[in-house]
Amino acid sequence: MLPALEKLLVLQHCDQQIRDVTLALEALPREKESCDRDVARAAQRLDAAQARRRELEKELKKLDGDILVKKEQINRYKTQQLETRKNEEYTAFLHEIAVAQKMIAEVEERQLSLMEETESLTQDLETAQAAHDVELKRIGKILSTLDGRRENLLKRREELVQERPRLTGGIEEDFLERYERLFKSKEGSAIVQIENNVCMGCHMKVTTQTVLAARAEKEMISCSQCGRILYNDEDDLVLQRE
Numbered sequence: 001m002l003p004a005l006e007k008l009l010v011l012q013h014c015d016q017q018i019r020d021v022t023l024a025l026e027a028l029p030r031e032k033e034s035c036d037r038d039v040a041r042a043a044q045r046l047d048a049a050q051a052r053r054r055e056l057e058k059e060l061k062k063l064d065g066d067i068l069v070k071k072e073q074i075n076r077y078k079t080q081q082l083e084t085r086k087n088e089e090y091t092a093f094l095h096e097i098a099v100a101q102k103m104i105a106e107v108e109e110r111q112l113s114l115m116e117e118t119e120s121l122t123q124d125l126e127t128a129q130a131a132h133d134v135e136l137k138r139i140g141k142i143l144s145t146l147d148g149r150r151e152n153l154l155k156r157r158e159e160l161v162q163e164r165p166r167l168t169g170g171i172e173e174d175f176l177e178r179y180e181r182l183f184k185s186k187e188g189s190a191i192v193q194i195e196n197n198v199c200m201g202c203h204m205k206v207t208t209q210t211v212l213a214a215r216a217e218k219e220m221i222s223c224s225q226c227g228r229i230l231y232n233d234e235d236d237l238v239l240q241r242e
């Protein structure tokens with residue numbers, strides 16, 4: 001292999017690690033955001049169920065009050081009914097009492113349905129609370145590792161960055177520039193192997209002439225399709241079949 005190519009391959013290995021570490025570092029805040037969103041969602045579900053239960057309790061209490069008022073009203077009517085000597089008034093009170101009793105029955109029916117809702121809501125709350133607890137525990141675990149992972153990644157990147165200048169030593173300036181341009185534009189794969197006459201960068205077939213030129217190891221060979229720098233595999237048989 002061309003000595004320059006060999007050096008570039010070592011450099012590429014280092015650059016790929018720097019790239020991977022950098023991408024992993026960039027993904028960490030997104031991971032944290034997604035955790036925060038999950039926590040908020042779980043809390044929201046719980047809050048909604050709790051708010052509805054408070055509403056129900058309030059309404060049930062109010063209905064108790066309504067019934068009490070109606071019962072007092074009925075008692076007053078009954079007293080007045082006993083005191084009156086007029087037949088029409090007596091009948092009128094009878095009617096008022098019946099109306100009040102009907103209203104009490106309606107309120108009691110409404111109470112019953114609210115109590116049923118409260119019961120099913122209590123089950124929902126238990127489920128929501130359990131889901132919330134599980135979610136918090138899961139996310140807590142992830143979050144607790146984030147700082148440590150970040151520290152490790154930063155440390156690793158620092159080591160690689162410090163190592164890099166040693167690897168570029170002795171590589172001709174124009175080779176290095178060409179490599180660096182490719183590494184950037186081809187997202188971390190500037191130098192690729194030819195395998196079975198195929199460029200492993202773009203996965204297109206290369207010409208026999210390219211294979212031979214790469215094999216000759218006299219100069220840097222590029223893929224005519226994607227422009228990546230190529231190095232040859234050692235498989236003679238493939239070449240002979242051409």
Ligand SMILES: [Zn+2]
Nearest residue numbers: 199202223226
């Ligand atoms: Zn290619």
